[in-house]
Amino acid sequence: MSSSFVEFERQRSVVRCRLLEEIRRRRLPGAGGWSHCGVHFGTEPTSLALLALYSFPPGSTVLGEELAPLVARQLPNGLWPAAGDGAAGVSFWASALAVNTLMTLGATSETFNASLNALVHCRPLEASWLVRLRFRLSDRQVRFDPTKHGWAWIPDTVSWVVPTSMALITLGRAKRQGLIRGRESEKRLRLGAEMLLDRACPEGGWNAGNALVYGVPLRPHVDATALALAALRFHYHLPIVRNSLTWVLNRIDCPSAYSLAWVILAAAAYKDARLDVSPALDMARNRLAALVEDPRAVEDTSTVALAALALEPENTNNPFEVKA
Amino acid sequence: MSPLTSRRVFGGALLARTGALAVRQLCSTGFLRDRRRRRSRVAILHGDSYDGPLDRTLIDGLRLFDLNLRGKTVLLKPNLVEYIPGAEVNTNPRLVGAAASAFLALGAKTVLVGEGPGHQRDTVLVLAEGGLEAELRERRIRFVDLNRDEIRKVPLQTPFTGLDCLWLPRTILTSDFVVSMPKLKTHHWAGVTLSMKNLFGVMPGVAYGWPKNLLHWKGIDRSILDINAAVPAHFVIADGIIGMEGNGPLHGSSRDLGRIVLADDPVAADFACSRLMGLNPLRVNYLAQAAEFLGNGTPERIVQLGEMLPATVRPFAVLPAFAHLRL
Numbered sequence: 001m002s003s004s005f006v007e008f009e010r011q012r013s014v015v016r017c018r019l020l021e022e023i024r025r026r027r028l029p030g031a032g033g034w035s036h037c038g039v040h041f042g043t044e045p046t047s048l049a050l051l052a053l054y055s056f057p058p059g060s061t062v063l064g065e066e067l068a069p070l071v072a073r074q075l076p077n078g079l080w081p082a083a084g085d086g087a088a089g090v091s092f093w094a095s096a097l098a099v100n101t102l103m104t105l106g107a108t109s110e111t112f113n114a115s116l117n118a119l120v121h122c123r124p125l126e127a128s129w130l131v132r133l134r135f136r137l138s139d140r141q142v143r144f145d146p147t148k149h150g151w152a153w154i155p156d157t158v159s160w161v162v163p164t165s166m167a168l169i170t171l172g173r174a175k176r177q178g179l180i181r182g183r184e185s186e187k188r189l190r191l192g193a194e195m196l197l198d199r200a201c202p203e204g205g206w207n208a209g210n211a212l213v214y215g216v217p218l219r220p221h222v223d224a225t226a227l228a229l230a231a232l233r234f235h236y237h238l239p240i241v242r243n244s245l246t247w248v249l250n251r252i253d254c255p256s257a258y259s260l261a262w263v264i265l266a267a268a269a270y271k272d273a274r275l276d277v278s279p280a281l282d283m284a285r286n287r288l289a290a291l292v293e294d295p296r297a298v299e300d301t302s303t304v305a306l307a308a309l310a311l312e313p314e315n316t317n318n319p320f321e322v323k324a
Numbered sequence: 325m326s327p328l329t330s331r332r333v334f335g336g337a338l339l340a341r342t343g344a345l346a347v348r349q350l351c352s353t354g355f356l357r358d359r360r361r362r363r364s365r366v367a368i369l370h371g372d373s374y375d376g377p378l379d380r381t382l383i384d385g386l387r388l389f390d391l392n393l394r395g396k397t398v399l400l401k402p403n404l405v406e407y408i409p410g411a412e413v414n415t416n417p418r419l420v421g422a423a424a425s426a427f428l429a430l431g432a433k434t435v436l437v438g439e440g441p442g443h444q445r446d447t448v449l450v451l452a453e454g455g456l457e458a459e460l461r462e463r464r465i466r467f468v469d470l471n472r473d474e475i476r477k478v479p480l481q482t483p484f485t486g487l488d489c490l491w492l493p494r495t496i497l498t499s500d501f502v503v504s505m506p507k508l509k510t511h512h513w514a515g516v517t518l519s520m521k522n523l524f525g526v527m528p529g530v531a532y533g534w535p536k537n538l539l540h541w542k543g544i545d546r547s548i549l550d551i552n553a554a555v556p557a558h559f560v561i562a563d564g565i566i567g568m569e570g571n572g573p574l575h576g577s578s579r580d581l582g583r584i585v586l587a588d589d590p591v592a593a594d595f596a597c598s599r600l601m602g603l604n605p606l607r608v609n610y611l612a613q614a615a616e617f618l619g620n621g622t623p624e625r626i627v628q629l630g631e632m633l634p635a636t637v638r639p640f641a642v643l644p645a646f647a648h649l650r651l
Binding site for chain 2 (some may be wrong): 154216
């Protein structure tokens with residue numbers, strides 16, 4: 001092992017400790033939880049902060065009181081709002097992330113059984129034949145197949161790449177743990193994966209979900225591509241997934257810690273599939289450590305927490321890895 | 325003109341006219357409050373390039389309006405969509421930086437820059453790649469990610485989307501003086517994207533997602549009207565130094581205009597910008613309606629400061645669906 005490798009490793013470990021310290025410092029007073037930037041609860045920062053603090057080492061005991069801030073914000077229908085007390089309504093992205101967090105940290109299934117059921121049974125707008133007809137007849141500027149649907153950000157809207165990816169990661173984990181079964185969930189998982197594949201950019205990668213508008217291909221986004229790759233690990237045999245991995249590995253010079261952390265967490269699942277992944281991950285972790293060297297300068301707590309997760313050296317309990 | 329284009333021109337013009345008449349009816353029956361001021365002011369300034377003395381140009385331009393900024397918190401809201409190398413997609417960072425310095429020079433207590441990009445979730449990435457992060461760092465101006473700001477519920481008093489409220493970022497509601505800083509572009513769904521459409525970017529992604537799809541389903545034109553009625557911008561600085569024509573807002577072609585438009589009324593600003601683009605604002609659906617209750621569009625209610633609108637302009641290229649917009 002070279003001395004420079006050891007030095008980088010030590011540096012990453014120091015930065016990770018600082019990040020964890022910063023997460024603890026940002027914990028909201030009172031009911032707890034974390035906010036993106038201010039003092040209002042956010043489901044994404046809270047979920048990611050809990051994962052960063054408690055998912056390593058794997059199998060460590062997480063007390064119920066540590067999960068309480070997240071569980072306390074669950075709505076009566078089993079889902080979560082993205083922010084605040086729930087008045088702004090349900091977010092499927094936030095809900096999938098919260099359930100994945102609870103499963104990863106070993107919460108009792110009673111806390112999230114209703115959530116899994118709600119995630120399986122919720123439908124985006126294009127699940128309705130009337131909306132599909134509209135897309136087929138008049139609303140045709142964006143190229144996509146409306147018969148393949150995933151998950152929307154919020155109710156009464158259509159599917160998008162990021163919430164669909166997180167829902168697939170979460171439901172994939174639930175299936176593996178025997179928490180969901182049956183034809184309905186199988187169909188939902190299959191349709192969700194098909195929707196992601198349908199929305200891929202022509203040269204690989206994903207953006208919010210519009211690959212081709214007025215015949216012009218739009219550019220992929222780093223974070224959306226990483227999340228979709230995490231969800232589609234078992235579709236690596238498909239050229240579009242392989243091309244997308246290549247695309248994202250070429251973006252490790254990305255100047256944003258949020259996107260780079262997602263790349264590290266997603267690409268880690270492909271280490272066994274390709275020889276170029278591990279060296280790229282190593283470089284990406286060094287770069288990430290440099291970007292978040294001063295965690296107080298990072299405004300969004302989600303970024304602080306994601307970076308802490310991505311800098312974990314032996315990522316054996318990666319919360320976003322879909323395993324067989 | 326082909327028969328199809330003729331039908332589109334006729335249909336588009338009729339739609340905008342009908343919408344405007346419906347809004348006028350709503351105002352006359354008391355369902356909608358007429359918020360127009362007696363007079364609005366618009367200044368068109370020369371700005372040949374982003375390397376010029378923009379700070380000076382803006383200070384001189386803002387002085388024409390005699391604004392009382394003393395002790396106020398000013399929020400600049402540029403249009404940041406995403407970074408595409410070589411494409412003029414976003415409000416130029418140098419103009420944003422110059423505006424921040426100009427407001428501070430004119431007495432503002434604090435200047436913030438805030439935006440919530442609609443498709444790209446990683447706001448930090450858009451800032452860094454587009455050059456705004458470096459510009460603001462150099463000028464020591466704080467940026468607020470409106471997509472992840474704390475949110476507050478604001479009841480709607482206009483009926484266009486049918487929504488009873490909007491969730492809005494705390495920063496926009498607590499700022500004393502909101503400045504919309506659009507880039508002059510054509511838009512493949514709204515016709516043009518100017519200071520009013522730019523306020524789509526204040527809708528927080530944390531509540532509405534990426535993109536803000538609920539508002540698309542409620543209708544882009546209708547959402548623009550409700551948002552602008554709920555969060556009126558106090559001032560406009562529009563980046564018309566280089567605009568975008570054709571398949572905007574992302575994949576159109578750059579178009580040199582060499583102008584910066586300042587106004588104390590977003591509707592008046594968008595009317596002036598449309599005319600600079602060689603497009604008829606009364607045929608832009610949401611602008612025709614906005615001019616009936618939100619702000620001024622008619623020349624007799626607009627005081628023109630600085631230089632006048634050019635007598636002739638080469639119209640911006642538009643997609644066939646918006647052929648009716650050309651003057």
